[in-house]
Amino acid sequence: MHKNIIEIAKNSKLASLKTANLTSTQKNFALKLIAENLDKNRGIIKEENQKDISKAKKDGISDSIIDRLTLSDKVITSMIKGVNDVINLPDPIGEVTKMWRRPNGLVVGRKRIPIGVICMIFESRPNVVVDAGILCLKSGNTALLRGGKEAFNSNNILAKIMQEALDKAGVVKEAIQVFPTTEREAIHQILKLDQYIDLVIPRGKEGLIKTVVQNSTIPVIKHYKGVCHIFVDKKYGDYKQASDIILNSKAQRPGVCNALETLLIHEAIAQKFLPKIVEDFKKADVEVRGCDKCVNILNNIKSATEDDWATEYLDKIISIKIVKDIDEAISHIQRYGSDHTESIITSDYNNSMKFIDEVNSSAVFVNASTRFNDGGELGLGAEIGISTTKLHAFGPMGLEELTTTKFIIFGNGQIRN
Amino acid sequence: MHKNIIEIAKNSKLASLKTANLTSTQKNFALKLIAENLDKNRGIIKEENQKDISKAKKDGISDSIIDRLTLSDKVITSMIKGVNDVINLPDPIGEVTKMWRRPNGLVVGRKRIPIGVICMIFESRPNVVVDAGILCLKSGNTALLRGGKEAFNSNNILAKIMQEALDKAGVVKEAIQVFPTTEREAIHQILKLDQYIDLVIPRGKEGLIKTVVQNSTIPVIKHYKGVCHIFVDKKYGDYKQASDIILNSKAQRPGVCNALETLLIHEAIAQKFLPKIVEDFKKADVEVRGCDKCVNILNNIKSATEDDWATEYLDKIISIKIVKDIDEAISHIQRYGSDHTESIITSDYNNSMKFIDEVNSSAVFVNASTRFNDGGELGLGAEIGISTTKLHAFGPMGLEELTTTKFIIFGNGQIRN
Numbered sequence: 001m002h003k004n005i006i007e008i009a010k011n012s013k014l015a016s017l018k019t020a021n022l023t024s025t026q027k028n029f030a031l032k033l034i035a036e037n038l039d040k041n042r043g044i045i046k047e048e049n050q051k052d053i054s055k056a057k058k059d060g061i062s063d064s065i066i067d068r069l070t071l072s073d074k075v076i077t078s079m080i081k082g083v084n085d086v087i088n089l090p091d092p093i094g095e096v097t098k099m100w101r102r103p104n105g106l107v108v109g110r111k112r113i114p115i116g117v118i119c120m121i122f123e124s125r126p127n128v129v130v131d132a133g134i135l136c137l138k139s140g141n142t143a144l145l146r147g148g149k150e151a152f153n154s155n156n157i158l159a160k161i162m163q164e165a166l167d168k169a170g171v172v173k174e175a176i177q178v179f180p181t182t183e184r185e186a187i188h189q190i191l192k193l194d195q196y197i198d199l200v201i202p203r204g205k206e207g208l209i210k211t212v213v214q215n216s217t218i219p220v221i222k223h224y225k226g227v228c229h230i231f232v233d234k235k236y237g238d239y240k241q242a243s244d245i246i247l248n249s250k251a252q253r254p255g256v257c258n259a260l261e262t263l264l265i266h267e268a269i270a271q272k273f274l275p276k277i278v279e280d281f282k283k284a285d286v287e288v289r290g291c292d293k294c295v296n297i298l299n300n301i302k303s304a305t306e307d308d309w310a311t312e313y314l315d316k317i318i319s320i321k322i323v324k325d326i327d328e329a330i331s332h333i334q335r336y337g338s339d340h341t342e343s344i345i346t347s348d349y350n351n352s353m354k355f356i357d358e359v360n361s362s363a364v365f366v367n368a369s370t371r372f373n374d375g376g377e378l379g380l381g382a383e384i385g386i387s388t389t390k391l392h393a394f395g396p397m398g399l400e401e402l403t404t405t406k407f408i409i410f411g412n413g414q415i416r417n
Numbered sequence: 418m419h420k421n422i423i424e425i426a427k428n429s430k431l432a433s434l435k436t437a438n439l440t441s442t443q444k445n446f447a448l449k450l451i452a453e454n455l456d457k458n459r460g461i462i463k464e465e466n467q468k469d470i471s472k473a474k475k476d477g478i479s480d481s482i483i484d485r486l487t488l489s490d491k492v493i494t495s496m497i498k499g500v501n502d503v504i505n506l507p508d509p510i511g512e513v514t515k516m517w518r519r520p521n522g523l524v525v526g527r528k529r530i531p532i533g534v535i536c537m538i539f540e541s542r543p544n545v546v547v548d549a550g551i552l553c554l555k556s557g558n559t560a561l562l563r564g565g566k567e568a569f570n571s572n573n574i575l576a577k578i579m580q581e582a583l584d585k586a587g588v589v590k591e592a593i594q595v596f597p598t599t600e601r602e603a604i605h606q607i608l609k610l611d612q613y614i615d616l617v618i619p620r621g622k623e624g625l626i627k628t629v630v631q632n633s634t635i636p637v638i639k640h641y642k643g644v645c646h647i648f649v650d651k652k653y654g655d656y657k658q659a660s661d662i663i664l665n666s667k668a669q670r671p672g673v674c675n676a677l678e679t680l681l682i683h684e685a686i687a688q689k690f691l692p693k694i695v696e697d698f699k700k701a702d703v704e705v706r707g708c709d710k711c712v713n714i715l716n717n718i719k720s721a722t723e724d725d726w727a728t729e730y731l732d733k734i735i736s737i738k739i740v741k742d743i744d745e746a747i748s749h750i751q752r753y754g755s756d757h758t759e760s761i762i763t764s765d766y767n768n769s770m771k772f773i774d775e776v777n778s779s780a781v782f783v784n785a786s787t788r789f790n791d792g793g794e795l796g797l798g799a800e801i802g803i804s805t806t807k808l809h810a811f812g813p814m815g816l817e818e819l820t821t822t823k824f825i826i827f828g829n830g831q832i833r834n
Binding site: 094108111114220244249252365373391 | 434437511517519523525528532533611615616631634636637655658665666669751773778779780781784785786788789790807809811813822824826827828829830833
């Protein structure tokens, strides 16, 4: 095993014992210095970033990836804004979420503590280094970051700038570290270090996430795909409101995990609803793939295959299925969905409640766009991503989701009978 | 792969879609029939159990394991009482733990839902089949159980009796299933079924837990060892109270995970405190292994080795170390502890708070016995065990810890800008 990797993980564990007990004042001061240091070092950030971009261009990497890779002044400004936003979020550590008294006089509480060492394994976007680093710091954890090789220089300079600020703030600089290797084998080594690392969060393509799940002895919280659904009920209310929600869910930003992928339409309204919504999709430049019943109604649309129902297009494509009733809609979601985000458009009270009760995805909406499944939009503040793992945190993960609780018990001599 | 194993797991997943939506009335009715059916079938339970015991005796299995294996009338009565206790616990499912309004009018809440399919992998005690089965059922999950081969017949008959009751109550009987194989290879197959199983909880010896952690692609909550500590501070108050807590922690039931394993004593009081407590340990038939400083004070005690500090004796043995101050005590716990249970005996306000703050074990006590780290004792009701995994549930796991939350969002046409 690469000796450096073990050393780095071990140092993170040791640092986590210190970051766990930092006061909010200390953490916010360190964050302020991080924001300042990022601002002061725009030049060198862009310089190092340019090395990655040049290499990517030489390697023939796609424009969309180069776009994600690029640290422009605008991106740097938004990273700095992100740091300042996190300063303004409440510190979750130390909160006693509940406290009660036992018959024998023991006073029992649950107190929020950091998880410990959090390792993020991610692709392309170097700003994840800053986002994850500051969220972990504010929640008293340490961050171990492993980005893609195409962002190697960018990731390293961002970590270095943050470490300088930590050092100046009197915070152990190993609180935020980037693994200094991009070999693929390194991931396998990292994933076995369960004595030092408490949690791994993989973000990226299916292959990356599978590699992590299959090889990790450390607990993993997956940030996996979103095959998101909207069901248009028999009584759906106003067409304008329904189509606004559907188009916003699909087309406002098609490349993200909470974008709509499959539209389910109640058969009682399909004859009228389908042609109108397909027309609207055409105007929005969205390709439609329909079930057999859809194709019977409109013979100018493409047929959906079995694969379509399970596909996260992340593109201006939508599959549409006509269903018998809400039960068939829910069954379809349970069979093909990814537990991410679903919404019902209805004016029927019973069906709104049935959908909320029986669909157990990370976020279940009534009469609103799926695009709101996001930490900021739901009011959690900044988020580290959206978990599709049911354990620990299901849905958007903000600061609170980066903590756990311990029991604290105050006694005066109690012993057990 | 053993085809049956996949079928069983798949059936559990399908059943979990139904158990998630059972009402409390339905679940409690099923539990009532389970209690009645266990009572009615005492004869056949003991008969099947006898087969396991005879085989175990023939195989030369140790008396203590045979003792754990035995389903006497007393054990059956206590299982039935357990079922009735769970009926009386509140149903965690459906609780909305928080609800708030966003500036755009969206009303956002977190609602408790079951985790889904929970697989317990355990050793010897067949009553785990009933305990885990009923806790999973009450929390809307399904239970997949994999016990030790020495309890094969006992586990199967208990599952069969529970399934009969489920069937009679109109609850899908696949809600509680025992894997019908005890081959070691089966565990490896089970641990790869992440498309069907949501959580694995291993309970048993170190080897079993390691096997599960190293091979599972399913999230694991470990119920691992407890190397529990008590620190006796310089100002410890009353000797009688201190020694009562220490002896209760060590000797009331030495074979359990929340029993005391290492006693840390402040050096300022060691000269007086050590001889008295060692005398009390002798009376309680507890073997003492001391650090060098201890041996200097009392030359008639055994020397502790480096290994002793990390050992869970589960026996009437204790290691004792004299430390400079509370900081050295906390460092020792961080280095050798297992994040399970620690207690401080002190009359000093600042040190009690420092210990509560800086020791991040699953339960941290002031002036009380470590033996209280238990779901029932802390007021959670029945427990499925004590988690030493920091993710999802850290410490005793009751019904609430067998659930997760989804976001529910009520809108009236909101779309994202």
